[in-house]
Amino acid sequence: MINFEFYNPTRIIFGKDAILKLGRELSRYGNKVLVITGGGSAKRSGLLDHALRILKENNKQVWILDGIKPNPRLDSVYEGIKMCKTRQVELILAIGGGSVIDAAKAIAVGAATQHDIWDFYLRKLSVTKALPLGCMLTLAATGTEMNGNSVVTKWETREKNFISGSALFPKFSILDPTYTLTVPRDQTANGCVDMMVHVFEQYFSHTTDTPLQDRLCEGLMKTIIENALILAADPQDYTVRANILWCGTMALNELVGMGKKQDWATHIIEHELSAEYDIAHGAGLAILSPNWMAYVYKENKALFRQFAERVWDIQGNGKSEEEIILEGIRKTREFFVSIGAPATLEDAGIDESKISLMAARAVRFGPVGSMKKLGKEDVETILRNALV
Numbered sequence: 001m002i003n004f005e006f007y008n009p010t011r012i013i014f015g016k017d018a019i020l021k022l023g024r025e026l027s028r029y030g031n032k033v034l035v036i037t038g039g040g041s042a043k044r045s046g047l048l049d050h051a052l053r054i055l056k057e058n059n060k061q062v063w064i065l066d067g068i069k070p071n072p073r074l075d076s077v078y079e080g081i082k083m084c085k086t087r088q089v090e091l092i093l094a095i096g097g098g099s100v101i102d103a104a105k106a107i108a109v110g111a112a113t114q115h116d117i118w119d120f121y122l123r124k125l126s127v128t129k130a131l132p133l134g135c136m137l138t139l140a141a142t143g144t145e146m147n148g149n150s151v152v153t154k155w156e157t158r159e160k161n162f163i164s165g166s167a168l169f170p171k172f173s174i175l176d177p178t179y180t181l182t183v184p185r186d187q188t189a190n191g192c193v194d195m196m197v198h199v200f201e202q203y204f205s206h207t208t209d210t211p212l213q214d215r216l217c218e219g220l221m222k223t224i225i226e227n228a229l230i231l232a233a234d235p236q237d238y239t240v241r242a243n244i245l246w247c248g249t250m251a252l253n254e255l256v257g258m259g260k261k262q263d264w265a266t267h268i269i270e271h272e273l274s275a276e277y278d279i280a281h282g283a284g285l286a287i288l289s290p291n292w293m294a295y296v297y298k299e300n301k302a303l304f305r306q307f308a309e310r311v312w313d314i315q316g317n318g319k320s321e322e323e324i325i326l327e328g329i330r331k332t333r334e335f336f337v338s339i340g341a342p343a344t345l346e347d348a349g350i351d352e353s354k355i356s357l358m359a360a361r362a363v364r365f366g367p368v369g370s371m372k373k374l375g376k377e378d379v380e381t382i383l384r385n386a387l388v
């Protein structure tokens with residue numbers, strides 16, 4: 001295991017009617033609040049209006065920035081920063097999925113600096129401060145509700161970049177599974193794939209002697225698989241929604257990967273797909289991650305065998321190590337497809353025309369991944385293998 005520091009200051013308020021604790025949280029911050037939300041789902045479910053009523057009861061002065069798009073855009077971030085600065089906003093409240101929360105994080109950083117927010121995403125500057133942020137999450141997927149990351153797209157140049165930092169952790173996140181009951185089948189599947197791949201990025205590693213981290217990851221993966229399969233058949237089951245919501249948070253609140261060298265190549269490559277084609281992040285991951293596995297497993301066969309045996313319960317029965325590993329990869333792909341995620345670039349309507357361009361962009365900050373360091377040609381091969 002390698003040395004690590006674990007810090008996670010986000011207060012999680014989880015369960016039915018968790019929103020009733022919003023007033024208590026609001027009392028800890030100033031009076032001027034910017035509410036940030038997406039394209040309408042929080043309005044339709046009644047969550048936005050409920051939150052606005054509570055803000056009013058607590059005598060808050062409120063402004064709303066709505067219309068944050070999936071794969072959130074830099075333009076909306078600039079708009080939010082301007083609102084915060086002209087109104088001297090003291091708290092940002094994000095109501096929605098990962099895109100809304102990531103945009104809110106960018107706005108929180110941008111409002112606390114004189115620098116151009118995009119310079120942080122270009123890695124020219126490090127994040128040191130941000131306005132306080134509270135979240136009300138409506139989609140189980142990214143883990144952004146309890147981590148220090150934000151991903152934003154500059155649409156004109158198709159650059160999808162991320163920032164990380166302690167200042168980016170939300171102060172509190174309200175997670176009521178009830179508000180995820182309306183998530184449609186495809187977004188539910190995309191979210192389950194995303195959390196599963198977050199675990200892959202931390203689990204598949206050259207760091208050895210991490211039995212607790214391995215078992216935590218395997219427990220998460222098995223729980224995601226079991227619950228995602230039930231949800232695909234019955235999206236209205238509150239208990240299953242609750243379990244999957246907590247899995248999403250645990251998969252990327254930075255706990256299960258502590259002490260391990262992590263990979264993240266699949267995510268970096270996927271960000272090029274969703275930046276170029278505006279597809280859902282989880283859909284891109286479902287296409288790429290089995291192809292990434294097939295490309296890198298020879299770097300650590302023992303771990304890929306452990307994954308096949310412990311997560312997919314594949315029995316040896318005279319099979320070679322190679323056969324066991326490949327069966328594990330095949331089961332991963334079949335699982336994604338069975339819950340409604342795409343398997344190939346063709347399924348997502350993507351052809352080979354921009355593969356070379358996307359591969360070049362994926363390595364613009366240098367080679368990606370740590371299981372196997374991937375340069376442009378490697379990325380290009382993985383993308384080509386994902387075509388059909």
Ligand code: NZQ
Pocket residue numbers: 037038039040041042045068069070071072096097098099100102138139140141142143144147149150151179180181182183184187191194252267274281282
């Ligand atoms: O905009 P609205 O109307 O809210 O609709 C959204 C959106 O169309 C809808 N939705 C959300 N909650 C709903 C709902 N529809 C019905 N009922 C509800 N309760 O779902 C659609 C997708 O929402 P979005 O927020 O884009 O999805 P997700 O949470 O998967 O976020 C994806 C973004 O997060 C980034 C991705 O790259 C992508 O930009 N990621 C952020 C990470 C982080 N900050 O740690 C890590 C991830 O790996 C990821 O990269």
Ligand code: ZN
Pocket residue numbers: 142194195197198267281
């Ligand atoms: Zn992800």
